[in-house]
Amino acid sequence: xxxxxxxxxxxxxxxxxxxxxxxxxxxxxxxxxxxxxxxxxxxxxxxxxxxxxxxxxxxxxxxxxxxxxxxxxxxxxxxxxxxxxxxxxxxxxxxxxxxxxxxxxxxxxxxxx
Numbered sequence: 001x002x003x004x005x006x007x008x009x010x011x012x013x014x015x016x017x018x019x020x021x022x023x024x025x026x027x028x029x030x031x032x033x034x035x036x037x038x039x040x041x042x043x044x045x046x047x048x049x050x051x052x053x054x055x056x057x058x059x060x061x062x063x064x065x066x067x068x069x070x071x072x073x074x075x076x077x078x079x080x081x082x083x084x085x086x087x088x089x090x091x092x093x094x095x096x097x098x099x100x101x102x103x104x105x106x107x108x109x110x111x112x113x
Contacts, residue, residue: 025060040090041098047083050076 015021016034032042050073058065084104089096103109 025054036090038090038092041087042090043085043087045083045085047081049081050079 014032014034019033021033022028022030036042054060055068055070055073061068085099087098089098103112
């Protein structure tokens with residue numbers, strides 16, 4: 001069900017004609033900008049990433065600098081990133097999450113072991 005990471009194809013597979021990748025920090029790595037249609041399958045992968053270069057330079061994130069709790073983030077300094085991925089089929093009436101039954105929380109994973 002691995003349907004993402006199309007980096008070898010560049011943007012031609014994931015950006016609609018006339019659309020191009022943003023150059024803005026936080027948006028330039030978005031991989032999909034196209035209208036979805038029935039029978040397409042996409043991977044939705046919300047994540048939490050700590051990038052020290054960004055976190056340690058307030059000029060890179062001026063809008064959120066005051067809201068960052070650096071002491072709290074420091075507790076998780078050894079965690080660079082967490083992603084929870086789902087593969088989603090676009091249907092005529094909406095969507096079907098193909099990976100809905102895969103455990104994602106710690107308690108779900110522990111119960112599955």
